[in-house]
Amino acid sequence: MHEVAIVNDLFRIVLDVAEKEKLKKVDKVHFQLGKMMQVVPDLFKFAFDSAKADTLAAEAELEIEFLPVRMKCRQCGTEFELKQQNFQCPDCQGMDLDMVQGRELIVKSIEGE
Ligand SMILES: [Zn+2]
Numbered sequence: 001m002h003e004v005a006i007v008n009d010l011f012r013i014v015l016d017v018a019e020k021e022k023l024k025k026v027d028k029v030h031f032q033l034g035k036m037m038q039v040v041p042d043l044f045k046f047a048f049d050s051a052k053a054d055t056l057a058a059e060a061e062l063e064i065e066f067l068p069v070r071m072k073c074r075q076c077g078t079e080f081e082l083k084q085q086n087f088q089c090p091d092c093q094g095m096d097l098d099m100v101q102g103r104e105l106i107v108k109s110i111e112g113e
Contacts, residue, residue, distance in 0.1 A: 018057070024056070032104055035068055060112075
């Protein structure tokens, strides 16, 4: 269950930021997760709920935004959203692609007081 490892990493960032901002309490945390990371929302939420216990974020609400996987063709430069694992450029049918989005694990915002 790699959700636990991801949550632990992200949660460390949340607590660092909360400390720097001198927050007494974290109300809401907004994460952006690339779809390629294949995070299961229920498992992520479960891991988040256990990580937040007895911290500044004990009552924090969780918001997850999934970022679509985007590829860029090395031949013609077209960028497109990857759907159904179709690893082919829609313009030139090239198969030489770079992933430009999809592996993100980002703390987008933290709300608190
Ligand atoms: Zn192309």
